[in-house]
Amino acid sequence: MNFELTEQQKLVRRSVREFAQSVLAPVAPNFDREAKYSWDIVKELSKINLFGIQLPEKYGGADLDSLSYAITIEEISRICASTGLMLSVHNSVGAYPIYNWGTEEQKEKYLPDIATGKKISGFSWTEPNAGSDAQGIECIMVQEGNEFVLNGSKIFVTNGSIGSVILIGTRYKTNDGQKGIATIILEKDMEGYEIGQPEDKM
Ligand SMILES: Cc1cc2nc3c(=O)[nH]c(=O)nc-3n(C[C@H](O)[C@H](O)[C@H](O)COP(=O)(O)OP(=O)(O)OC[C@H]3O[C@@H](n4cnc5c(N)ncnc54)[C@H](O)[C@@H]3O)c2cc1C
Incomplete structure (x- = not known):
């Protein structure tokens, strides 16, 4: 080799x-x-x-x-x-x-x-109650008519404060009864998107 x-x-x-x-x-x-x-x-x-x-x-x-x-x-x-x-x-x-x-x-x-x-993009899966145990996420996206409404909060998002395209791990439920876990694309300008205070890391 x-x-x-x-x-x-x-x-x-x-x-x-x-x-x-x-x-x-x-x-x-x-x-x-x-x-x-x-x-x-x-x-x-x-x-x-x-x-x-x-x-x-x-x-x-x-x-x-x-x-x-x-x-x-x-x-x-x-x-x-x-x-x-x-x-x-x-x-x-x-x-x-x-x-x-x-x-x-x-x-x-x-x-x-x-x-x-x-x-700038990022990836946000971790939550206060879900770190290594990734399937423990509580964030939930529910279909309402033709739209999906997402509720939840995330922590430790690298690029979270400067990123404008963030991939989010979430549970989901659709109108026809499908449910599971998915990764979705969220944009900073979407209604209801809020960025928290930066962590003090030093
Ligand atoms: C600098 C930094 C940047 C990060 N960036 C991102 C990001 O961009 N996006 C994102 O989604 N997350 C991010 N994270 C979060 C990171 O992925 C989580 O911290 C990680 O998944 C661990 O979760 P936790 O901190 O809740 O620890 P826990 O899951 O609570 O684990 C604590 C300790 O227990 C151990 N442990 C856990 N479960 C078991 C088990 N079953 N058996 C044995 N040992 C176990 C772990 O190894 C660890 O040592 C970041 C974290 C840091 C520190």
């Missing part, structure tokens, strides 16, 4: 490392100290296409392989763990499920903005 990186993977490592050292290193300590994120950095990350690392070019992504994705997150996290976590959640549990399991309509609607970082 060949464990050597390909030329493209080496190029990814070199360019992301250079970016992290020159652009992120000077500002990274502020993110942790002030518990704030910078939209200027989001723009810089977008310029080097880090918001759609494994998404196809058709949706504006960089279409890189999984190892290049891992190298990217490793290089960013060496310098700024917050940015590494923001990017990994956005790429792996925000963008990827939409790409892999979404309908073509959902992909066309969400992925181009996700791939440029115009919309």
Whole structure:
């Protein structure tokens, strides 16, 4: 088995490392100290296409392989763990499920903005009474006529305060008696969507 990186993977490592050292290193300590994120950095990350690392070019992504994705997150996290976590959640549990399991309509609607970082994505399953035991979630979505009404609250949502497309784990009940657990796409601007206070993590 060949464990050597390909030329493209080496190029990814070199360019992301250079970016992290020159652009992120000077500002990274502020993110942790002030518990704030910078939209200027989001723009810089977008310029080097880090918001759609494994998404196809058709949706504006960089279409890189999984190892290049891992190298990217490793290089960013060496310098700024917050940015590494923001990017990994956005790429792996925000963008990827939409790409892999979404309908073509959902992909066309969400992925181009996700791939440029115009919309930051996240994934929200954990609740006060459901962590490791993921099927213990109490959030519930009930069909009312042609609409679904969602009720519940979530905790520990990485990208929760800056994200505008969040995948939510919920129970559901339909008019015709179907019920189960699903992941749905929620947008920040939807009626009733509220963001709580950030956790004090330091
Ligand atoms: C920095 C950070 C970011 C996060 N981001 C997100 C996010 O973006 N989206 C999201 O949905 N969640 C997120 N989470 C939540 C995270 O996924 C949960 O914390 C995790 O699922 C564990 O749940 P819990 O904290 O309720 O711990 P618990 O489930 O209460 O577990 C507590 C301890 O008990 C152990 N334990 C639990 N069940 C068993 C068992 N059956 N047998 C043996 N040991 C067990 C666990 O290993 C753990 O050590 C984040 C958490 C952190 C810390």
